[in-house]
Amino acid sequence: MVFSELSVPGAYLITPKVHRDERGSFVAPYTAAAFAEATGRELPLGQGHFSTSRCGTIRGIHYADVPSGQAKLVCCPGGAIRDFVVDLRLGSPTFGQWDSVRLDAASGKAVYLEEGLGHAFVALADGTVTAYLNSTEYNPRVEHEVDPFDTALGLDWPADLPPLVSRRDRDAPSLAEARRAGLLPTYRACLALPWRRR
Numbered sequence: 001m002v003f004s005e006l007s008v009p010g011a012y013l014i015t016p017k018v019h020r021d022e023r024g025s026f027v028a029p030y031t032a033a034a035f036a037e038a039t040g041r042e043l044p045l046g047q048g049h050f051s052t053s054r055c056g057t058i059r060g061i062h063y064a065d066v067p068s069g070q071a072k073l074v075c076c077p078g079g080a081i082r083d084f085v086v087d088l089r090l091g092s093p094t095f096g097q098w099d100s101v102r103l104d105a106a107s108g109k110a111v112y113l114e115e116g117l118g119h120a121f122v123a124l125a126d127g128t129v130t131a132y133l134n135s136t137e138y139n140p141r142v143e144h145e146v147d148p149f150d151t152a153l154g155l156d157w158p159a160d161l162p163p164l165v166s167r168r169d170r171d172a173p174s175l176a177e178a179r180r181a182g183l184l185p186t187y188r189a190c191l192a193l194p195w196r197r198r
Helices: 032-039 175-180 187-191
Strands: 002-005 011-015 018-021 024-027 047-053 057-064 072-078 080-087 098-104 110-113 117-123 128-134 143-145
Touching: 002 032, 047 057, 057 080, 072 080, 072 098, 072 117, 080 110, 080 128, 098 110, 117 128
Parallel strands: none
Antiparallel strands: 002 011, 011 110, 018 024, 047 128, 057 117, 057 143, 072 110, 072 128, 080 098, 080 117
């Protein structure tokens, strides 16, 4: 298993070994020991869930208040996605920057993102399945979103796919609006999370 930090600090691309034979394949995109060695932390499991998406579906940019925040490990066991990590942490050296990677069933790759980072993806095939391991349970009172089409961020969505977007994401504030409303996490609060003080 190989961990590669993305250009947004606190986000990693995880490349596991894929075991293949005549029956198909088996992959484990998360093991606790390898994860702890690479990131210096544990990933408590607050909630696991998955979504199924039509081609062109965009979900995000989603994030949670810090504290306590929500760390995520995301993989794509069916179909394919382009996965985006956005630095929403006020005061971060990479605030407003993003990175993206392709996740698909064939590679078994996963993305991990720390608390305070925004997450979004676009489905690249019909019936795409995206699976998540989250450090906390979903809590609508602390969950937020930023406009995935905010021109100030300039996420590079595929031009050849008509976007399918929920009302929640379509009506989300821009990064500047979320900042003015005091909705963004601070880099300082993220650095002060208990697991960082071990």
